[in-house]
Amino acid sequence: MKTRIETLKQAILTAAQEAARKEEDILVLAVSKGKSIDQIKQAYALGFRDFAESYLQEAEKKIKAVQDLNLCWHFIGPIQSNKTKKIAEHFDWVHSIGRKKIFELLAYHRAPARPPLNVCIEVNLDNEPQKEGFSPEEVLSLAPYFASTAQINWRGLMAIPAPKESEDKQYQSFLRLEQLLTKLNEEKGLHLDTLSMGMSRDFRAAIRAGSTILRLGQAIFS
Numbered sequence: 001m002k003t004r005i006e007t008l009k010q011a012i013l014t015a016a017q018e019a020a021r022k023e024e025d026i027l028v029l030a031v032s033k034g035k036s037i038d039q040i041k042q043a044y045a046l047g048f049r050d051f052a053e054s055y056l057q058e059a060e061k062k063i064k065a066v067q068d069l070n071l072c073w074h075f076i077g078p079i080q081s082n083k084t085k086k087i088a089e090h091f092d093w094v095h096s097i098g099r100k101k102i103f104e105l106l107a108y109h110r111a112p113a114r115p116p117l118n119v120c121i122e123v124n125l126d127n128e129p130q131k132e133g134f135s136p137e138e139v140l141s142l143a144p145y146f147a148s149t150a151q152i153n154w155r156g157l158m159a160i161p162a163p164k165e166s167e168d169k170q171y172q173s174f175l176r177l178e179q180l181l182t183k184l185n186e187e188k189g190l191h192l193d194t195l196s197m198g199m200s201r202d203f204r205a206a207i208r209a210g211s212t213i214l215r216l217g218q219a220i221f222s
């Protein structure tokens, strides 16, 4: 794992430099779904503090097992209504909010005594019918609501674009998410600071387009 992570860090640094960006403005999440508690501890020993999971049941066990490490946990999987209570309880961030109902329920279930839940709104960039997520138009019209809901700290946007055949096509998709974030900030007077975009297959293009959070599984754990 160590060599792979050194190679990865170098690749991130190079992509950041090519985009005239600072490496420290890009947070890397270790996507640990399907990985063991030992693998999480190894990644921790190599410097990772932010971990992401996609399935609640699997995540609950792991979060409990390593609670002494004080990790920051991010939920990135599909969300059903009946899981929102526990997700709001166990996670610091939720990236995969693709329906208004889910946003409402997460806000409702986040305990008032806790800090607000950090969230990203998922955008269905390529209008794929099988995929969750808001259209850019929906995000613009719901923006005042997202920004003013108690117990929610709306940080930005997330997307999982359809696979593309070239890095340039990947970049074009990510750029549309970046432009939407800029538009929200300018037209709605917001201060969104997060673009959760880029996985192992396309993180270079995502960095070029302004990603602030990469979600990496394979590239870290293989």
Ligand SMILES: *Cc1c(COP(=O)(O)O)cnc(C)c1O
Pocket: 031, 033, 054, 076, 077, 160, 199, 200, 201, 215, 216, 217, 218, 219
């Ligand atoms: C699994 C997953 C990732 C990580 O994908 P890799 O290809 O392993 O880097 C990122 N984002 C989401 C939403 C995922 O489900």
